[in-house]
Amino acid sequence: EVQLLESGGGLVQPGGSLRLSCAASGFTFSSYAMSWVRQAPGKGLEWVSAISGSGGSTYYADSVKGRFTISRDNSKNTLYLQMNSLRAEDTAVYYCAKPSNYDILTGYSGYFDLWGRGTLVTVSS
């Protein structure tokens, strides 16, 4: 079965760090770019970051640039999001998602045809 499963969410204090993971199965993980999309409680969707299939190309939303790092381990079929210097406004459900296509030069991503169930990150003291 084709699926994505996120883990690693939880409660963290402002200024703290957290690493999210997304385990992929049912498709050739290394052949596809991957993304993180988040949704604050009661709010809309916000794209966070994207990474190429090889991991050599990465893009970030301005809101997380310099604080978050996207990476992947193709030998483990796993996507990661390292989140540092967390703020209250980072509180959200974080989804990993697979874009239909991706341009390594521009960061262009198409539609997201596969989503995980999400993991909740709460930043609060």
Place this chain on the structure above:
Amino acid sequence: QSVLTQPPSVSGAPGQRVTISCTGSSSNIGAGYDVHWYQQLPGTAPKLLIYGNSNRPSGVPDRFSGSKSGTSASLAITGLQAEDEADYYCQSYDSSLNVVFGGGTKLTVL
């Protein structure tokens, strides 16, 4: 404030037709980038509903249709059913901001 503008809510009676608009600008929809639509049921992940402006993935009923013109796009739902009650999001690409979403529209079936 989202880069793509959607109405916060729409409603309709069962069997009726509703439309949801998605307005962008010259750096995203108006630049020729495709618009995609997602349906999000309460407590679940978004589900792809329309891709490439007007294409339906396998399994999506033909009651759902999409269109795009200029700097805007629309999602139409005909023969409204109770199970269509959900949040709907449009998505495109912006030459300055990368992937952008609309703020979402809550559909209420009366």
